Amino acid sequence: xxxxxxxxxxxxxxxxxxxxxxxxxxxxxxxxxxxxxxxxxxxxxxxxxxxxxxxxxxxxxxxxxxxxxxxxxxxxxxxxxxxxxxxxxxxxxxxxxxxxxxxxxxxxxxxxxxxxxxxxxxxxxxxxxxxxxxxxxxxxxxxxxxxxxxxxxxxxxxxxxxxxxxxxxxxxxxxxxxxxxxxxxxxxxxxxxxxxxxxxxxxxxxxxxxxxxxxxxxxxxxxxxxxxxxxxxxxxxxxxxxxxxxxxxxxxxxxxxxxxxxxxxxxxxxxxxxxxxxxxxxxxxxxxxxxxxxxxxxxxxxxxxxxxxxxxxxxxxxxxxxxxxxxxxxxxxxxxxxxxxxxxxxxxxxxxxxxxxxxxxxxxxxxxxxxxxxxxxxxxxxxxxxxxxxxxxxxxxxxxxxxxxxxxxxxxxxxxxxxxxxxxxxxxxxxxxxxxxxxxxxxxxxxxxx
Amino acid sequence: xxxxxxxxxxxxxxxxxxxxxxxxxxxxxxxxxxxxxxxxxxxxxxxxxxxxxxxxxxxxxxxxxxxxxxxxxxxxxxxxxxxxxxxxxxxxxxxxxxxxxxxxxxxxxxxxxxxxxxxxxxxxxxxxxxxxxxxxxxxxxxxxxxxxxxxxxxxxxxxxxxxxxxxxxxxxxxxxxxxxxxxxxxxxxxxxxxxxxxxxxxxxxxxxxxx
Numbered sequence: 001x002x003x004x005x006x007x008x009x010x011x012x013x014x015x016x017x018x019x020x021x022x023x024x025x026x027x028x029x030x031x032x033x034x035x036x037x038x039x040x041x042x043x044x045x046x047x048x049x050x051x052x053x054x055x056x057x058x059x060x061x062x063x064x065x066x067x068x069x070x071x072x073x074x075x076x077x078x079x080x081x082x083x084x085x086x087x088x089x090x091x092x093x094x095x096x097x098x099x100x101x102x103x104x105x106x107x108x109x110x111x112x113x114x115x116x117x118x119x120x121x122x123x124x125x126x127x128x129x130x131x132x133x134x135x136x137x138x139x140x141x142x143x144x145x146x147x148x149x150x151x152x153x154x155x156x157x158x159x160x161x162x163x164x165x166x167x168x169x170x171x172x173x174x175x176x177x178x179x180x181x182x183x184x185x186x187x188x189x190x191x192x193x194x195x196x197x198x199x200x201x202x203x204x205x206x207x208x209x210x211x212x213x214x215x216x217x218x219x220x221x222x223x224x225x226x227x228x229x230x231x232x233x234x235x236x237x238x239x240x241x242x243x244x245x246x247x248x249x250x251x252x253x254x255x256x257x258x259x260x261x262x263x264x265x266x267x268x269x270x271x272x273x274x275x276x277x278x279x280x281x282x283x284x285x286x287x288x289x290x291x292x293x294x295x296x297x298x299x300x301x302x303x304x305x306x307x308x309x310x311x312x313x314x315x316x317x318x319x320x321x322x323x324x325x326x327x328x329x330x331x332x333x334x335x336x337x338x339x340x341x342x343x344x345x346x347x348x349x350x351x352x353x354x355x356x357x358x359x360x361x362x363x364x365x366x367x368x369x370x371x372x373x374x375x376x377x378x379x380x381x382x383x384x385x386x387x388x389x390x391x392x393x394x395x396x397x398x399x400x401x402x403x404x405x406x407x408x409x410x411x412x413x414x415x416x417x418x419x420x421x422x423x424x425x426x427x428x429x430x431x432x433x434x435x436x437x438x439x440x441x442x443x444x445x446x447x448x449x450x
Numbered sequence: 451x452x453x454x455x456x457x458x459x460x461x462x463x464x465x466x467x468x469x470x471x472x473x474x475x476x477x478x479x480x481x482x483x484x485x486x487x488x489x490x491x492x493x494x495x496x497x498x499x500x501x502x503x504x505x506x507x508x509x510x511x512x513x514x515x516x517x518x519x520x521x522x523x524x525x526x527x528x529x530x531x532x533x534x535x536x537x538x539x540x541x542x543x544x545x546x547x548x549x550x551x552x553x554x555x556x557x558x559x560x561x562x563x564x565x566x567x568x569x570x571x572x573x574x575x576x577x578x579x580x581x582x583x584x585x586x587x588x589x590x591x592x593x594x595x596x597x598x599x600x601x602x603x604x605x606x607x608x609x610x611x612x613x614x615x616x617x618x619x620x621x622x623x624x625x626x627x628x629x630x631x632x633x634x635x636x637x638x639x640x641x642x643x644x645x646x647x648x649x650x651x652x653x654x655x656x657x658x659x660x661x
Contacts, residue, residue: 001537001541001544001548002548003548006537009536010536013535013536323532324532324534324535327528327532327534328534328545329517329520330491330493330520330526331520331521331526331545331546331549331594332517332518332520332521332522332546332549332550332598333517333549334514334517334549335513337549442493442494443492443493443494443520444488444493444494
């Protein structure tokens with residue numbers, strides 16, 4: 001028997017009290033761990049969002065978007081300056097053009113339909129199909145009316161942000177290089193299929209023979225009905241030397257987005273519209289930051305509650321055993337030894353609470369996190385949940401118009417270690433007042449009559 | 451202080467007890483017996499004056515030294531036994547030796563010997579105080595007081611909570627232990643019939659001692 005063993009045994013002197021304390025502590029620790037898990041998961045998601053969707057800047061000629069609006073195009077020289085700006089990782093420049101039936105032997109894979117016919121209202125064609133200008137007659141649409149084919153000249157053939165978006169997957173062939181000036185093209189699957197073209201085939205455009213080097217699938221009909229060519233090639237073939245109609249600037253971190261946007265605006269002046277995705281990102285991140293704050297405060301609150309529980313419990317126990325402490329001192333125990341005994345008792349309570357609390361956290365982290373997300377975002381619960389072994393994951397619902405799926409909350413060994421550490425901090429902090437009381441108890445207490 | 455009145459619980463007390471002697475101090479309730487015992491056993495400090503025990507002024511000792519003094523020099527027997535309720539009789543007797551740094555094997559052996567000496571047999575040595583009678587608990591308390599071979603044992607109304615027959619048995623036990631262990635035992639009591647059976651008797655009256 002030594003002081004540690006005695007302390008541990010003392011923790012079980014009153015089984016009902018021990019049970020009550022352990023249950024309350026378990027709830028406190030369980031909540032603290034759940035909030036820690038939620039906070040970590042949300043923090044990881046925030047970092048993921050910051051490093052992906054939130055760090056791009058769109059640069060367009062002032063007053064123009066695609067084929068709408070007016071003004072002067074940007075230039076490759078200007079884009080080179082932008083690329084040299086601090087924190088800029090890459091600049092994807094594009095020049096868009098359209099091929100009508102007179103420019104190419106390709107046929108559009110998209111039927112005009114209602115939307116296409118409405119667009120015809122702004123054009124007038126002569127009987128041979130030549131576009132002659134805006135039409136005042138909205139009624140007649142030639143039966144052989146066909147939509148133009150979108151051409152995207154780009155120095156980044158993997159980025160379709162300016163060409164309808166989506167994720168580009170090569171179905172066959174090899175992409176052209178970013179600096180190519182050849183008469184080559186990558187065709188969308190729909191366009192290739194409509195015109196029976198494959199890798200190696202040729203078609204006519206701009207009065208030149210263009211070779212198909214790849215077929216891509218962008219995941220949407222609009223992008224799949226267009227074609228991509230090297231930027232320099234389109235600039236040359238369409239007599240728009242050095243022109244750029246749009247650029248997507250990638251910044252190294254969302255933290256540098258604002259400063260980089262300002263720098264680009266300063267560089268390009270009134271010639272360009274510079275729009276960052278920061279507003280959108282902040283909108284996406286705001287609820288996540290809320291969840292993080294709520295979980296942080298809840299974590300702190302739970303730890304403080306746990307420490308308070310232990311504090312009050314140990315004060316109660318010390319007052320209850322005042323006479324016994326006097327006896328221990330009378331028969332030769334030092335203050336330090338008595339404090340160690342009671343601190344061991346406190347640590348025993350807290351560790352028991354931590355073990356049960358960890359089990360509670362494993363079971364409750366999911367529902368608690370779902371509650372946090374749904375109350376912060378206004379959406380319903382999770383879209384997916386999976387579990388297994390000592391680790392489990394939970395996916396969270398969307399936020400408004402932005403997809404925030406895929407927040408994964410896991411309880412790993414680091415969380416368990418934090419839980420243990422928190423338990424020890426609670427035990428030591430909570431028994432501090434009791435320790436002070438112990439030093440104040442005089443051995444003469446033992447002589448007091450009952 | 452009691453209200454505005456200064457009360458001297460113990461004042462100008464001086465007495466001598468030979469080694470191995472069993473002495474008693476009698477007095478009415480409120481005469482200062484327990485206070486005297488507290489002061490002799492360094493459980494409390496006087497508000498004024500000095501306390502010299504066996505040539506040592508214990509009022510000049512700081513907290514740690516007082517602790518060591520109690521541990522090595524003094525054994526206590528209390529009216530309410532004051533055993534630690536969730537420790538067995540054996541563990542209670544081992545406790546002072548643990549505080550004195552005695553090795554576990556040695557303290558267990560000595561505790562068993564002491565309990566045998568006071569008549570607590572093997573099976574009862576492993577019982578907790580709640581399962582022992584009053585007399586048995588007081589015997590365990592006496593064994594605990596002897597654990598570190600103190601020079602002085604202070605007993606505060608050791609038979610106060612016992613019936614007369616058991617009380618007599620405890621007093622007889624203390625008497626024999628004083629001789630065998632060569633320990634000076636000073637017992638405080640208000641029972642004149644028992645006090646008369648000790649080697650020396652002092653009377654405490656209003657904080658002052660008469661032989």
